[in-house]
Amino acid sequence: MTALLRMTLIMLHRTPQGARSLEGISTNHRLRTDAASDAVESAVEANPIEAAAWRDIAGTWQPLFGSFPDEGISVEWHDFSLGTDMDWARSFHPDSLEICLNFSGEARLHDGAAIRELVPGALAAYTTRAREPRATRLSGSLHRFLTVEVSPEFLRTQCAGQLDLLKAPLRRFVAEGGACPPYLEVRSMNTLLLGLRSQLLTPAVPQAALAAWYRAKVLEILAQTVFRENEPDLLFCAKHKRQNLARIERVRYLLERDLVNPPSLDMLATDVECSPFYLSRIFSEETGMSIPKFLRSCRIERAAVLLKTGKMNVTEVAMAVGYSSLSAFNRAFVELIGCNPGIFPKRAAGRTSP
Numbered sequence: 001m002t003a004l005l006r007m008t009l010i011m012l013h014r015t016p017q018g019a020r021s022l023e024g025i026s027t028n029h030r031l032r033t034d035a036a037s038d039a040v041e042s043a044v045e046a047n048p049i050e051a052a053a054w055r056d057i058a059g060t061w062q063p064l065f066g067s068f069p070d071e072g073i074s075v076e077w078h079d080f081s082l083g084t085d086m087d088w089a090r091s092f093h094p095d096s097l098e099i100c101l102n103f104s105g106e107a108r109l110h111d112g113a114a115i116r117e118l119v120p121g122a123l124a125a126y127t128t129r130a131r132e133p134r135a136t137r138l139s140g141s142l143h144r145f146l147t148v149e150v151s152p153e154f155l156r157t158q159c160a161g162q163l164d165l166l167k168a169p170l171r172r173f174v175a176e177g178g179a180c181p182p183y184l185e186v187r188s189m190n191t192l193l194l195g196l197r198s199q200l201l202t203p204a205v206p207q208a209a210l211a212a213w214y215r216a217k218v219l220e221i222l223a224q225t226v227f228r229e230n231e232p233d234l235l236f237c238a239k240h241k242r243q244n245l246a247r248i249e250r251v252r253y254l255l256e257r258d259l260v261n262p263p264s265l266d267m268l269a270t271d272v273e274c275s276p277f278y279l280s281r282i283f284s285e286e287t288g289m290s291i292p293k294f295l296r297s298c299r300i301e302r303a304a305v306l307l308k309t310g311k312m313n314v315t316e317v318a319m320a321v322g323y324s325s326l327s328a329f330n331r332a333f334v335e336l337i338g339c340n341p342g343i344f345p346k347r348a349a350g351r352t353s354p
Helices: 003-014 034-046 048-054 152-158 168-179 196-201 207-225 236-257 265-272 276-287 291-309 314-320 326-337 344-352
Strands: 020-022 025-027 059-067 073-081 097-104 107-110 115-118 122-127 134-137 142-150 184-188
Touching (some): 097 196, 115 122, 236 265, 236 276, 291 314
Antiparallel strands (some): 107 115
């Protein structure tokens, strides 16, 4: 194993609680157990293609579950910065379907027919052959993304009895593997997929349940990406309902993305192409709360996470989640959490101690 990859694994073992880092990049997630870290090291040894692709990258490549060469499935987290453009295609396993959930950083993919831009908040799904599709990760930004790779056999087994419901190019992928025509799709992530990052990095299940839990999450991602749409068969009212749900998912994402400087109601309405009044009404109807209450809930939930780390005081946390008034922050925190933010870390620690 290369020294850089060994350093990644060492950092997983030795970095202080709440951080994984390498070459100055850190992510605020709970450390895995020694057994899980051993599994990561085994995954690195079992994935020489990716090990070579990420060897010289200043950042983190973290196998979370599986081994594509051995099991036909893998889930991986990437967190790095680039000084120059990177040949991303080097990391692709031939004869696989890869789904990339792109949280930050930009990339370009070229399937031979068109060039597609991958931006933050979008997903890309593509079948791979030797060095195809051509793919480049662009320099100048922080790249954070999850990838799920599955083999034709895995898809065939998991979708048994439902293969005819797959998108047409993926039916051919199951039947022909890498000999099928290239498939490339890029689209925005919905709220469910946007929320998977923290779940996959910090699974809230016992160690013994991790394998079953990760497989279930992979199936959840596949359910959102590989099946054909039934749009032509939807009635008008169902289409209208679906459009409104998509608007709400987009609004939730935009608000959660920037809690300190959230977009205004007018800006949100322009983004989702409806009037501010209509957006306010459908958001309240579908979520049970107004947009301002949802924003407040997101801010306080984020504040609770920051307070638990013990790295920031109450004033710093209030400012980090968008409050300019400490008294307003204290009132909102007590109303939603049930205690003063100053005593919350001790109370939370008491609830989690054996």
